[in-house]
Amino acid sequence: MKHRKFLLAETDIPTHWYNIVADMPNKPLPPLHPGTKEPIGPEALMPLFPMELIKQEVTGEKWVEIPDEVRDLYTLWRPSPLYRAYEFEKLLGTDCKIYYKYEGVSPSGSHKPNTAVPQAYYNKQEGVKRITTETGAGQWGSALSFACNHFGIECEVYMVKISYEQKPYRKLLMNTWGAKVFASPTNLTNAGRQILAQDPNSPGSLGIAISEAVERAAMNDDTKYALGSVLNHVLMHQTIVGQEALKQMEMAGDMPDIVVAPFGGGSNFAGLTFPFLRLNLEEGRNIRAIAAEPASCPKLTRGVFRYDFGDTVGMTPLLPMFTLGHKFVPSPIHAGGLRYHGAGVIVSQLLHDKLIEAQAVMQKECFQAGVDFAKAEGILPAPEATHALATVVREVQKAREEGRPKTILFNLCGHGYFDMSAYQQYFEGKIVDHELTAADIEALIAEIDTPEILEA
């Protein structure tokens, strides 16, 4: 009988989040004020976030304790299982060993509740009555809806209008957990009204939705804002994924040569890989960490490292990030969770310092890898997760060419049961590959007018 699953006990849920900042040779640069362009301190974030999350955003402590109530709620679905993908290995005909950490067992079916739960908890502790957020594909919005419902906080989700219309079931899931979901742009905010005045039929974008959610939080004392990726504290919350995976790889008597995760804003990638990168930084190991991004939104592989806004309108602080420019609107690929113009600050610094790698993959190869995986292992992956899969397939091919089998671990960050329309389009041959041309990239970068990063 094959030993496919490596399961931990509830008492194995990590007691602390891992803050890679403590181990980074070059620390992240400070954010800048959107108006003055001067470095800002944590107090600038107070209208948007509860104090405890702001502290976590800027802390240099290596380990941050997870509150008991958060660990308790984590037990609803954690520790998540780690699998050896014997059937997928067989399908690929490879000598590589492939493992995957499966985050689809969570209430909303992805890794997002790992940070939604502590974010809702700290807001509750500080008396916040309402949390606003944006969502694209709906993974983050549904995770936050679940967490807010548990802690008795109102949740307002600004969902990109085109997704709102295309993914009614994600919206329904949020409603099930009591959230109010609005098709963004709305008439509820200045940002939304401004967009609608220009284009009453605007399909919306993640950047617009962020502007709306941020505005609502900034204008109301009892309301805060929550973000599902990019920020340091969000990445840190996800490190429970990699910490568990590390223990599970030890149970399997194995250790990855390569760890792979999909890349949108960075939390998925950070969650799995940072606890393995810790071994590189502490012990000089040489585990390769690969961020898998869509070729249609290649900020890591083809963007520039400079200050940029987190939203389209330019309301947020300026962050030092790999970016394609905050005005870039990625083409409407099916991995909505990866359609973001920039990368989180920590990940950007690590990439700049060549401590991690990135690869850009095409939509069709992603769906092909996803279908093959479903045939072999029985789980249909979320479109976001298929980016990691396509990268695994490439690494397997490379290992074959080199005649050196590798041990590969990837993050199967969610199931695709709310993304069946995307698979339908794939089967019907309607999926189109979007890859930016050199001229596209040049034009995008030429348009960026935010401050450059001055090398030390």
Place this chain on the structure above:
Amino acid sequence: MKHRKFLLAETDIPTHWYNIVADMPNKPLPPLHPGTKEPIGPEALMPLFPMELIKQEVTGEKWVEIPDEVRDLYTLWRPSPLYRAYEFEKLLGTDCKIYYKYEGVSPSGSHKPNTAVPQAYYNKQEGVKRITTETGAGQWGSALSFACNHFGIECEVYMVKISYEQKPYRKLLMNTWGAKVFASPTNLTNAGRQILAQDPNSPGSLGIAISEAVERAAMNDDTKYALGSVLNHVLMHQTIVGQEALKQMEMAGDMPDIVVAPFGGGSNFAGLTFPFLRLNLEEGRNIRAIAAEPASCPKLTRGVFRYDFGDTVGMTPLLPMFTLGHKFVPSPIHAGGLRYHGAGVIVSQLLHDKLIEAQAVMQKECFQAGVDFAKAEGILPAPEATHALATVVREVQKAREEGRPKTILFNLCGHGYFDMSAYQQYFEGKIVDHELTAADIEALIAEIDTPEILEA
């Protein structure tokens, strides 16, 4: 930290299926030939099933060994987790302890692969090239598609036309696993053509789809048929659910007073409850086993115990069952898996002998219980599973009135992520309760012309 989950190791997957027939005080009566109405032996099933499954259908052995290859594939998702539903208990404000076994972790998201895998395996062993089956909601069809794909067998699914149109994503899941899916009635069979000649726009029914699938198998030497419930061997395969649950309840240091499962043809119910009924039969314990059926299809609570056909057209052997008549077409409720006119032979005998109980529940109370459960525990249940939930809610209420808290275990047999349109209708107030009147029942029973069961 709450101990919510009780997890077993892969080596804890049962080595044998439990055959309750060995322990039944009154054994099931033999099936009758559809034409002669005389008792038939196992050889009559040979055109439809591989020999090993026929042997299992009629065996009196108490324990039937599970082949290594089947146990190996079970490890893709088994053992499934058992949970203490602390959050749901809190929501209900009860002193009862509520546990649930969660079968939604399987590839197709329900308990159905537990029998699809061994059925495909034995067919493969005996050189079968193609398996046909019917499916309503699609849970069974997708489970069999998955299993056939693994063992390299073709799979043909006759899907009730109205479901085929309403549930395109279930069909897509079957396609992902390589199955051919037809909207039944089709032009491929005599049965289908006969129906279409009468009504070219027939929406189809489970009975018609069974007739089509059976005909295809009977007419082709390299093709067999598979059924997802009702038959003895199917019920037996599901007993791994209850065997695991029994171990897990022991891990929890607890034992249920009441076990509850949804009821369609009997495999869901048998899977969870038979290993607990074994304790009643062997040791004289008094665990209550409750089958939760829809009030719109109340064969257990309001049907008659007599011989009846398994399909609408009357092609199958006559089985001694609780039935509403094989011509009964249940109203189109959302728990498609429970829309079957009759109950499996073993369960029918047990109910006749008062060794189990049954309750009929209404659609709205089921969806209400499902939404409450999702809010509390984070998992949105399949409509079928909500029938068990509604029954649990009733038993909790009863325990409150009696002032005697109970320990209740139920089968959360699947997730509802492919059934979101049903929840949408519930939220929009469009769910209608269907309950048969006394006159309806009288008329249905008066129409039954199959042989009565002569009491010994």
